Amino acid sequence: MIWRRLKHLLPSRRRAEExxxxxxxxALVQIAGERELGNLTLAAExxxxxxxxxxxxxxxADVRYAFRGLRKNPGFAAVAIxxxxxxxxxxxxxxxxxxxxxxxxxxxxxxxxxxVLAPRERGSSEFHDLSYPDYRDYxxxxxxxxxxxxxxxxxxxxxxxxxxxQVLTSYVTGNYFSMLGxxxxxxxxxxxxxxxxxxxxxxxxxxYTCWQRQFxxxxxxxxxxARLNGHAVMIVGVAPEQFHGTFSLAETDAYLPVGxxxxxxxxxxxxxxxxxxxxxxxxxxxxxxxQGRASLQVIARSLAEQxxxxxxxxxxxxxxxxxxxxxxxxxxxxxxxxxxxxTLAFIVLLVxxxxxxxxxxxxxxxxxxxxxxxxxxxxxxxxxxxxxxTENVLLAIVGGAAxxxxxxxxxxxxxxxxxxxxxPMVRLNFRPDWRxxxxxxxxALLAGLMVGLxxxxxxxRSNLSIVLHEGGRALSGSRRRNRRNVLVVTQVAASMVLxxxxxxxxxxxxxxxxxxxxxxxxxxxxLSMDLxxxxxxxxxxxxxxxxxxxxxxALPGVESAAFVFSVPFFHDRFLSTxxxxxxxxxxxxxxxxxxxxxxxxxxxxxxxxxxxxxxGFNEADNETAPPVAIVSQAMAERFWPGQxxxxxxFRITKPTNPLLEVVGVxxxxxxxxxxxxxxxxxYVPLSQNYTARMTLQVRSSRPxxxxxxxxxxxxxxxxxxxxxxxxxTMEESLGGTMGFFLFRVGADLAAGLGILALFLTIVGxxxxxxxxxxxxxxxxxxxxxxxxxxxxxLRMVLGEGLRLIGTGVLIGLxxxxxxxxxISSLLVGVSASDPMTYTAVSALLGGLALVAGYMPxxxxxxxxxxxxxxxx
Amino acid sequence: xxxxxxxxxxxTLRTLLFGPLHGxxxxxxxxxxxxxxxxxxxxxxxxxxxxxxxxxWIASKWExxxxxxxxxxxxxTHAGRKQLTREHSKxxxxxxxxxxxxxxxxxxxxx
Numbered sequence: 001m002i003w004r005r006l007k008h009l010l011p012s013r014r015r016a017e018e019x020x021x022x023x024x025x026x027a028l029v030q031i032a033g034e035r036e037l038g039n040l041t042l043a044a045e046x047x048x049x050x051x052x053x054x055x056x057x058x059x060x061a062d063v064r065y066a067f068r069g070l071r072k073n074p075g076f077a078a079v080a081i082x083x084x085x086x087x088x089x090x091x092x093x094x095x096x097x098x099x100x101x102x103x104x105x106x107x108x109x110x111x112x113x114x115x116v117l118a119p120r121e122r123g124s125s126e127f128h129d130l131s132y133p134d135y136r137d138y139x140x141x142x143x144x145x146x147x148x149x150x151x152x153x154x155x156x157x158x159x160x161x162x163x164x165x166q167v168l169t170s171y172v173t174g175n176y177f178s179m180l181g182x183x184x185x186x187x188x189x190x191x192x193x194x195x196x197x198x199x200x201x202x203x204x205x206x207x208y209t210c211w212q213r214q215f216x217x218x219x220x221x222x223x224x225x226a227r228l229n230g231h232a233v234m235i236v237g238v239a240p241e242q243f244h245g246t247f248s249l250a251e252t253d254a255y256l257p258v259g260x261x262x263x264x265x266x267x268x269x270x271x272x273x274x275x276x277x278x279x280x281x282x283x284x285x286x287x288x289x290x291q292g293r294a295s296l297q298v299i300a301r302s303l304a305e306q307x308x309x310x311x312x313x314x315x316x317x318x319x320x321x322x323x324x325x326x327x328x329x330x331x332x333x334x335x336x337x338x339x340x341x342x343t344l345a346f347i348v349l350l351v352x353x354x355x356x357x358x359x360x361x362x363x364x365x366x367x368x369x370x371x372x373x374x375x376x377x378x379x380x381x382x383x384x385x386x387x388x389x390t391e392n393v394l395l396a397i398v399g400g401a402a403x404x405x406x407x408x409x410x411x412x413x414x415x416x417x418x419x420x421x422x423x424p425m426v427r428l429n430f431r432p433d434w435r436x437x438x439x440x441x442x443x444a445l446l447a448g449l450m451v452g453l454x455x456x457x458x459x460x461r462s463n464l465s466i467v468l469h470e471g472g473r474a475l476s477g478s479r480r481r482n483r484r485n486v487l488v489v490t491q492v493a494a495s496m497v498l499x500x501x502x503x504x505x506x507x508x509x510x511x512x513x514x515x516x517x518x519x520x521x522x523x524x525x526x527l528s529m530d531l532x533x534x535x536x537x538x539x540x541x542x543x544x545x546x547x548x549x550x551x552x553x554a555l556p557g558v559e560s561a562a563f564v565f566s567v568p569f570f571h572d573r574f575l576s577t578x579x580x581x582x583x584x585x586x587x588x589x590x591x592x593x594x595x596x597x598x599x600x601x602x603x604x605x606x607x608x609x610x611x612x613x614x615x616g617f618n619e620a621d622n623e624t625a626p627p628v629a630i631v632s633q634a635m636a637e638r639f640w641p642g643q644x645x646x647x648x649x650f651r652i653t654k655p656t657n658p659l660l661e662v663v664g665v666x667x668x669x670x671x672x673x674x675x676x677x678x679x680x681x682x683y684v685p686l687s688q689n690y691t692a693r694m695t696l697q698v699r700s701s702r703p704x705x706x707x708x709x710x711x712x713x714x715x716x717x718x719x720x721x722x723x724x725x726x727x728x729t730m731e732e733s734l735g736g737t738m739g740f741f742l743f744r745v746g747a748d749l750a751a752g753l754g755i756l757a758l759f760l761t762i763v764g765x766x767x768x769x770x771x772x773x774x775x776x777x778x779x780x781x782x783x784x785x786x787x788x789x790x791x792x793x794l795r796m797v798l799g800e801g802l803r804l805i806g807t808g809v810l811i812g813l814x815x816x817x818x819x820x821x822x823i824s825s826l827l828v829g830v831s832a833s834d835p836m837t838y839t840a841v842s843a844l845l846g847g848l849a850l851v852a853g854y855m856p857x858x859x860x861x862x863x864x865x866x867x868x869x870x871x872x
Numbered sequence: 873x874x875x876x877x878x879x880x881x882x883x884t885l886r887t888l889l890f891g892p893l894h895g896x897x898x899x900x901x902x903x904x905x906x907x908x909x910x911x912x913x914x915x916x917x918x919x920x921x922x923x924x925x926x927x928x929w930i931a932s933k934w935e936x937x938x939x940x941x942x943x944x945x946x947x948x949t950h951a952g953r954k955q956l957t958r959e960h961s962k963x964x965x966x967x968x969x970x971x972x973x974x975x976x977x978x979x980x981x982x983x
Contacts, residue, residue, distance in 0.1 A: 024895070024944040025918075031941055032896040037914045046919035 014061075021047060062390035069391060070398075076363060080356055084399025084447055086756055087352030089406030092440040094345040094749075096411050096430045097418065098338050101249070102322055103435055107242040109181025110282070114321040115145070115292055117279040118328035119300070121577070122313040122590040127328045129275040132258070132268055134311070135173075137303060138279060144295040147179040148281035152261060153247045155693075157533020157723055158254060159227040160214075164533060166723045167210060167253035169228075170245050171261050179282060180246070186211075187222040187237030195257040198269060202233040202260050208241040210253035228256065230535015231263060246280055248325040272310040273653065280321060293318045309654065313590045337746070340501075340823055344753045347498040349443065351757045353450040354491040355764040356395075360451060361484060362771040392452030393445065400444025407440070408432065417748050420737040454483065488768055489808040495754075495761040495845055496812020501823055502747075502754030503837035504830060509747040511829020512740055515676065518669030519568060519607040523559075524730035525704050526567050527711055530693040534721045538690045544718060545686070548696065549600065551714040557702040562602035563686055563694040567730065568671045569739030570695075574598065576652040580639055581659055594635060595672050596652070596682045598689045604666060606699045607730075614646035614664030617685040621663075627688050629660040633668045635680035660684065673738055676828060695726065704729050746826055758845065766852040769801060773860040781865050790861040797860050801853035809846050813838060875910060880920050882963060883910070885948060885956040888930060894943035895921055921946060929955050 025040050034040070070077040105111035117138065118127040130138070130150065139148040150173040157164040174192025177184075185208055194200045204226060206215070215221045224235050233256065239245075245252025261276060262268035268276070283292050293316075300316035319328050323335075374384060411430035432440075531541045545563055552561040566573040577591040585591060601617035604610070612633065621628050629650075636645040649659040668678040686694070700707050708727060715722060726733070734740055773780075780793055788796075820832040830837070875883075887893065887901045898921070899912040924930045929952030935945045948956070 020944075027941065027943045028894065028896045031894070031937065031939075031943060037896065039915050043915040043918040046915065047922040 018048075059390070062387050063394060065387065066391040066394045070395070073363075076359065080359060080395055081399045081402055083352045083355050083359075083760065084396060084444070084451075085402035085406050086760065087349035087447060088400050088403025088440060088443050089410055090348045090753060090756060091342075091345045091443045092403055092407035092432075092436060093410035093414060093430075094341050095439045096407060096432055096436045097414055098342065099433070099435050099439075100430050102325060102334070102338065104433065106180070106246065106248075106321060107182075107240075107244075111321065113283045113285075115281050115283055115289060115318045116321055116324035116328055117148075117281060117296065118317040118319055118324065119275075119314050120317065121593065122315060124590075124593050126575075126593075127317075130277045130279050131272045131275050131310070132261075132277060133270055133272050134275075134303060135277050135279055138281075138296060138299055138316075141299050142281065142292070142295045144284060144287040144292040145281040146284045147175055148279055149173050149176045149179045149246075150258060150277040150279045151176060151246060152258065152276045152278065153252075155530065155533075155725075156229050156254075157530065157721075159721065160221075160224065164227075164721045164723050165214065166530075166533065166725055168247075168250055169254045169256055170247060170252045171256050171258045173258050173277075176255070180243075182240055182243050184237040185240045186219060187235075189237055189239075190255065190257050194259075196259055198259060198262060198266065200257065200259055202228070202231060202257060202263075203236045204228065204233040205237045205239055205255040206235060207239050207245065207251060207253045207255070208243070209251055211238045227535070228254070228260070229532045231260070233260075246278075250326075272307050278327075281318075289318065289320060336822075336825060337742075340826070341746075341749055341753075344498055344501055344750055347494050348753050348757050348760070349447060350450075350494050351491050351498075351760045351764070353447050354487050354494070355760050355767070356447075356451045357454055358484070358487050358764055358768045358771070361454065361487070362767070389452060392448040395451070396444040396448025399447065400440055403444065404432065404437070404440050407436075414749075418745055420735075420741045484768060484772065485804055488765060488804045489811065491761050491764050492805055492808025492845065492849060493812035493815060495757045496809055496841065497816045497819070498750075498757045499754045499841045499845060500812070500816040500820065500837060502750035503841050504820065504823060504827055504832065504834060505743075505750040506747045507830040507834060507837055508827040509740065509743040511827075512674045512743045515670070515674055515829060517568065517674070517734075518667055518678075519609050521568070521607075521730040521734055523699055523701055524606065525698045525700070525707050525711070526695050526726060526728055526730055526733055527698075527708070527715070527724050528693070528695040528726040529715070529722055529724050531719075531722070532692040533723060534719060536692065536719075541690065541692055542687075545600075545694070547718055548714060549602075551718070552696065552698055552711055555698075555700075555707070555710050555714070557700045557707070559699045559701070560602055560606040561696065561698045562600040562606040563696055564600065564603050565598040565686075565691050565694060566671060567695050567697065567733055568607075568669070569673065569734055569736050570671075571737050573672060578639070579651040579655045581649040581651070592638075592680075594680045594682060596629075596684060597671060598686050598691045598694075599683050600686050603683075603697070606697050607669070609669045610667050612665045612667055613644070614662070616664055617683075617687075621685045622687045625688075627658055627660045628663045628685065630664040630666050630683045631662050632666055632678070632681040634678040635682055636662075636665050638680045674734075674740060674743075674828065697730065742826075743828065758848070761845070762848050762852045765801075765805070765849045766855065769797075769853040769856040770859075773797060773856040776860070780860055784865045794857055794861040797857035798850075798854060801857065802850065805846055805849045805853065808849075809842050812845075813842060875912070875916075879963075880912075880916060881924060882956070882959040884917070884920060884924060885929060885952055885959065888946060888948040888952070889956065892933075892935070892945040892947035894937065894945050896943075898946065924952070928952075 021044060025037075025044065028037060029040070037043075106114065108114075117130065119130055119134075120127050129152070132150070135148075135150045139150075142148065152171040154169045154171065155166055156169045158167050159165075172190060172195065174190065174195035176195070177189040184205070187205075189205055190203055194203055206221065211217060211221065221235050222237065226233055226235055239252075239255065244250075245255070258277070265274075268274055281292070283289070296316045296318055300311075300314060303311040304314060317328070325334075408430075411432075415430055531544060536544065549561055549563065552558060574596045575593055576596060578594045579585070579591055599617075601619075601621070604616050611630070614630075617628065617630065631639075631645055639645070639650070640648055645662045645665055648662045650662070651657045651659055666683065669681070670678070671681060672679055696711070698707060698711060712724060712727075715724060735744060776797075783793065783796075784790075816838070817833055824832040883902050884898055887898050887905070890901075893901060895918055896914065899914055899917050902910055902912050921930070921932075925932060925946070929949060930946045931949050932944050932946050934942060937943050
C-alpha cells in the first residue's frame with residue numbers, strides 16, 4: 001500500500017501514469033463520445049489530485065514546479081533569496097548569541113535541575129558569595145536539594161617546568177565533579193577527602209583546552225608536579241573536552257581543591273565573614289524551584305539568628321543556572337537587553353519580508369493570469385493556494401539556508417565585537433546547534449508565510465472573469481494600489497522604529513564617552529600583576545612595590561606612577577558595609593554598602609583627581625600609623641551632610657573593626673561604572689591594606705608602546721617569573737565590561753541592524769516606485785495627452801510618494817515614542833525621547849526614501865505620450 | 873437525482889461485483905440498474921476509480937471490448953470485496969436508522 005503511494009514519487013513512474021490516463025480517456029471517448037463524458041480535463045485534473053493528494057507526490061511536484069519557476073527567473077530568485085538571507089541571517093546571528101550565552105545548557109548530567117544560590121544583604125541590589133561554613137550549613141540542611149557544590153574562581157599563576165602562566169582557576173568542593181556527573185578525559189578528578197580536609201596534599205585537574213595548549217595534549221602530565229602561586233601541586237587528571245567549568249562565559253584552565261584557599265589563611269574553614277564560594281545545588285526529583293528557595297530561606301533565617309555578626313542581614317534567593325550567567329542578577333538586565341535586540345532583529349526581518357512581498361506583488365502580475373488560466377481549466381483553488389504556499393516556503397527555506405550561512409559570518413563579526421578587552425578569556429562560542437537551526441527554520445517559515453499571505457489570499461479570491469477579460473490592466477485597480485501603499489508605509493514605519501532605537505543607543509554611547517569621568521584617562525598606561533602567583537608574601541611584596549615604583553618613576557618622560565587595586569571600570573572592586581562612628585544603626589536598618597579602592601598615595605596625581613579638602617595620603621600613613629581613608633564628595637555628602645568630614649571616623653565590614661579616620665575629600669571620580677550620578681566611594685592606602693593583586697598606572701607623554709617595553713623590562717629585572725596582564729592604556733581600558741563595553745556593543749549591534757533595515761527600505765521604496773510608475777505609463781500618457789505637463793506628472797507621482805513616506809515616518813515616530821521607554825534602561829546621557837535623534841532619523845529616512853521614489857518619478861515624467869498610449 | 877454524498881465508491885464496488893467493466897461501462901451500469909434514476913457524472917466517477925485503485929480495492933487492466941475496442945477494465949479485488957461487505961452493512965444500518973427517524977410521510981402523521 002505504502003509502496004503503491006511511494007512509487008508515484010518516481011518521475012518516470014509518474015509520466016507513465018499520466019500517459020496511461022490519457023490513453024484510457026481517449027479510448028473511452030472512442031467508445032462513448034466526448035459529449036457523453038463531459039469535462040474530461042476536469043476529470044483528469046481531479047484524478048491527478050486524488051493520487052497526488054494521497055501521496056507525497058503532490059509536494060514533490062509542487063517543489064519541482066517551484067524550483068523551475070525560480071530557475072527561470074534568476075534575477076528575481078537572487079534578489080528574493082538575498083533579501084530573505086539578510087533578514088533571517090540577522091535574526092539567527094542575534095539568536096545564536098543568546099543561545100550561547102543563556103540557552104545552551106551546561107554539558108553535565110540533568111543541567112536543568114541546577115540552581116544557583118544568590119545570597120544578598122538587605123538593602124543591597126547585588127548578590128555576594130558564601131563563606132565555607134555557611135556553604136556547609138546550606139549543603140547539610142537544604143532538604144529540597146540532592147546535593148550542593150561550591151566553587152571559587154581565581155586568576156592564578158601556574159609554573160610547570162619554567163615560566164609562570166596566568167590561568168583561570170576554580171577551587172572546587174569534593175563533590176563538584178560527582179554532582180555534575182562528568183567523567184575525566186584522563187586520570188582522575190579531585191577526591192572529596194583531598195578537597196575539604198585541612199592539610200591535604202594539593203592536587204590539580206587541568207581543563208581540556210589548557211592541557212592541549214600548554215601541555216601539547218601530553219598524557220604524561222598526569223603525576224607531574226607543578227607550582228600554583230608558588231605552592232607545590234600534583235596534576236592528577238584532565239577534564240573532558242566539552243566541559244568548561246561552571247563559571248559560564250569563560251573556560252576554566254585548572255581545577256583545585258577548595259582547601260587550597262585556606263593555605264594562607266586557615267580561617268577560611270570557619271570564618272563566616274570570608275565570603276568566597278559560589279554554590280550550585282541540584283534540585284531533588286519532583287522538587288520545584290519555589291520549594292528549593294523556601295528551604296534555603298529557612299536556613300538563611302536560622303543562620304541570621306545564630307550568627308548575627310555576619311549573617312543578620314543576609315537573605316537567600318535562588319535562580320536556575322541558565323538565569324544566573326555569568327552571575328545572579330536581580331535586575332534581569334541581560335534578558336531585557338536580549339529581548340530588545342531580538343526585537344530589533346525581527347524588525348529587520350519584517351522589512352525584508354515587506355520588500356519581498358512587494359517584489360512578489362510585481363511578479364504576481366504574470367502569475368495572476370497563470371493562476372486564472374489554471375483555475376479556468378478546472379484546477380481546485382486549494383491546489384493553487386498550495387502551489388503558492390510551496391513556492392513561498394521553498395523560497396523561505398533556500399533563503400533560510402543562505403541566512404544560516406550568512407549568520408555564521410555575522411556571528412564571527414559579533415564575537416569580535418562582543419569580546420570585552422578586559423576579559424579576553426571569555427569564551428564566546430556562537431557555533432550553531434540544533435536550537436539555532438530550529439530558530440532559523442522557524443524564522444524562515446514565518447518569513448515564507450508573511451511574504452506569501454498576500455498572493456495566497458488573492459489566489460483564493462481570484463475572480464476569474466475580471467482577470468481573463470480585462471487582462472493586465474485590471475491589476476492597477478485601486479484596491480491593489482492600496483495594498484501596495486500599505487507595504488510601503490509598513491516598511492518605512494518599521495525602519496523608523498529600528499533606526500530610532502539605533503540612534504538612541506549610538507547617542508548613549510557618545511553620552512557615556514562624553515561624560516565627565518572625574519579623572520584624566522589620557523597618557524596613562526596600565527599593567528596588572530598578582531604577586532600571589534609567584535608566591536610572594538607581604539613583606540617581599542611591599543619591597544617589590546616600593547622598588548618597582550622607584551624604577552618606574554625614574555624612567556625618562558614618566559610624570560607619575562602609582563599602584564591601584566581597581567583601575568576605573570575594572571571588573572573587580574572592594575565593596576563593604578560602612579559603620580559611622582557615634583551613629584549606631586537604628587534597629588531594623590541595614591548598613592550601607594560602599595565601594596572602595598586600595599591605592600598608592602600618588603594615584604591622585606597619576607589620574608589627576610584633585611583633593612578638595614584635607615590632605616592626600618603620604619609616607620607617614622604606614623602600618624604603624626592610625627588607619628586613614630580619603631572619601632569622595634558623594635560619600636561626604638551622604639554620611640556627613642553639611643559637615644566637614646575631615647577628622648570624622650568610620651569602620652568597614654564589622655562594627656568591631658578598627659576605626660578609619662577621614663583625612664581628605666577627593667573630587668568625585670567614576671571608578672565603578674559610567675553612570676551619570678556620582679556614587680559614594682573611598683580610598684585606603686596600600687601601605688595599611690596590603691593587597692597582592694595590583695595594577696601599576698604610569699602617566700607619561702611618551703608613546704605607550706615604548707613605555708610598556710621599558711616598564712616590563714624593569715618588572716622582569718625585579719621578578720623574572722611574574723606574569724603581567726591587562727597591559728593597555730587607560731583609554732583602552734575604559735572600553736571594558738564595566739565601562740563602555742555594553743554601550744559599544746549595543747550601539748554597534750543596533751547600528752548594524754539599522755543600516756540593514758535602511759538599505760532594505762530604500763531598495764524596497766525604489767522597487768515599488770519603479771513598478772508603480774511602469775504600471776501607470778498608460779495613465780500618465782493619457783494625462784499628458786490631455787494637457788498635463790511633465791512638471792504636473794512629477795508633482796503628482798512625487799506627491800503620492802511623499803504622502804506615503806510621510807505617513808510611514810509619522811507612524812514610525814509614534815510607535816518609537818511609545819516603545820522607546822523599553823530601552824531607556826540602556827541609555828545614558830540621552831532621553832528615550834531625544835528630539836535630536838527623532839529629527840535626524842526622520843530626515844535621514846524620509847530624505848533617502850524620497851530620493852528613491854524621485855528617480856522613477858522622473859522617468860515617468862519623461863514618458864513619450866505616443867509610446868505611453870500604445871503601452872499595454 | 874443527485875447522488876448522496878459518499879455513496880459513489882460503494883455503488884462502484886457493487887457494480888463491479890458482476891464482473892470487470894471500463895469506466896464508461898460502470899457509469900452506464902449504475903444508471904440502468906437504478907432505472908435511470910441515478911445520474912452519474914463521469915467527471916466524478918473517474919477520480920473515484922483512481923482513488924479506489926490507489927486503495928487497492930479495484931485493479932485495472934487493458935482489454936478488448938465486445939466491439940473490438942481497447943479499453944481499461946476495472947475489476948474488484950479481494951480487498952475490495954471485503955470493503956463492499958463492510959460498506960453494505962453500514963449502508964443497511966444507515967437506511968434503517970433514517971427510516972426509523974423519518975417514519976411515515978408527513979401527511980399520514982397521527983394527530
